[in-house]
Amino acid sequence: MAEGRGQDAMIETLHVEIGHGRPACSMDVLTIGAARIVRIPDIDRIEWPATALFGALTAEDLRAAAGAVPAGTVDAEAATLLLSFNSYLVQTPDFTALIDAGVGNGKERLDRPAWHRRAGPFLDLLDGLGVRPDAVDIVVNTHLHADHVGWNTVLGDAGWQPTFPRARYVAPRAEFDHWNRLQQAEPPAPVLHGAFADSVLPLRKAGCLDLVGPTFEIAPGLRFEPAAGHSPGMCVVRLTLDAASVLFTADVLHHPLQFARRDLVSNFCADAKMARDTRDRLLEENTGTGTILAPYHFPSPAFGRLVQDAAGLRFVPLPMSSAAA
Numbered sequence: 001m002a003e004g005r006g007q008d009a010m011i012e013t014l015h016v017e018i019g020h021g022r023p024a025c026s027m028d029v030l031t032i033g034a035a036r037i038v039r040i041p042d043i044d045r046i047e048w049p050a051t052a053l054f055g056a057l058t059a060e061d062l063r064a065a066a067g068a069v070p071a072g073t074v075d076a077e078a079a080t081l082l083l084s085f086n087s088y089l090v091q092t093p094d095f096t097a098l099i100d101a102g103v104g105n106g107k108e109r110l111d112r113p114a115w116h117r118r119a120g121p122f123l124d125l126l127d128g129l130g131v132r133p134d135a136v137d138i139v140v141n142t143h144l145h146a147d148h149v150g151w152n153t154v155l156g157d158a159g160w161q162p163t164f165p166r167a168r169y170v171a172p173r174a175e176f177d178h179w180n181r182l183q184q185a186e187p188p189a190p191v192l193h194g195a196f197a198d199s200v201l202p203l204r205k206a207g208c209l210d211l212v213g214p215t216f217e218i219a220p221g222l223r224f225e226p227a228a229g230h231s232p233g234m235c236v237v238r239l240t241l242d243a244a245s246v247l248f249t250a251d252v253l254h255h256p257l258q259f260a261r262r263d264l265v266s267n268f269c270a271d272a273k274m275a276r277d278t279r280d281r282l283l284e285e286n287t288g289t290g291t292i293l294a295p296y297h298f299p300s301p302a303f304g305r306l307v308q309d310a311a312g313l314r315f316v317p318l319p320m321s322s323a324a325a
């Protein structure tokens with residue numbers, strides 16, 4: 001990837017009215033040639049207790065970090081971090097894909113109040129973009145954690161069924177095998193807060209889940225790359241276009257704070273050392289290359305590039321323009 005490709009890329013902010021008296025939602029749209037990439041937050045800008053995400057953080061750390069991250073993403077007084085849960089829509093002349101699938105609606109998540117029986121506007125937002133469920137060709141799960149697979153399924157007359165009836169769902173085989181072993185364990189216990197049973201196994205039953213290796217070409221220009229550590233088989237997804245490369249980084253990173261504090265790994269990472277090594281490798285590989293990063297949990301502006309200068313490694317968001325729809 002040569003330096004300079006896609007350098008004129010800008011984010012357009014799209015405000016979509018979803019009706020029913022609910023506030024408008026904002027989505028970030030990145031247009032590169034004939035491709036459109038949209039950040040669709042299933043949950044947007046939620047305050048998360050800082051130590052619930054990074055157990056090692058102290059109050060002093062938070063005060064020090066507040067000046068080194070985008071405004072509003074750390075609240076040192078409240079000891080919270082601002083998070084989003086971003087599914088990404090990718091539309092090219094060849095396919096329409098969703099990268100990761102949020103928390104979903106109506107799922108029983110008793111031990112995760114923010115995820116329990118949600119009634120979010122995700123499908124309305126897709127509709128506002130002109131994308132009906134049967135227009136989605138591919139749904140990619142970077143890994144199978146409950147906050148990445150929710151919109152795989154919706155509740156129908158016969159139980160949980162694929163949300164996107166024509167789609168091929170793609171997930172790393174190592175992820176499925178790991179969680180499936182736990183699902184088979186005796187005595188049975190809810191796996192992934194119940195998400196494996198209500199958001200993954202129904203795809204298996206419907207015959208629409210493809211389990212693949214960690215360096216797999218999902219569609220023309222769309223590839224899995226290995227990124228295990230946060231979870232046993234997690235992959236990141238790279239979209240390669242003529243004018244740019246976009247890397248959907250899944251849970252390699254959770255918060256912009258991790259650029260200032262490279263030692264931090266989340267409490268949800270299965271293997272802390274592997275998660276840190278994977279992150280360091282991916283950051284190194286993609287710094288100064290022009291690659292556009294699309295992190296799963298960053299609030300807007302979530303699209304950005306990695307720049308290394310005298311101040312260290314920084315995440316520089318793409319410039320934004322604003323338009324109403």
Ligand SMILES: [Zn+2]
Pocket residue numbers: 143145148230231251268
């Ligand atoms: Zn995760």
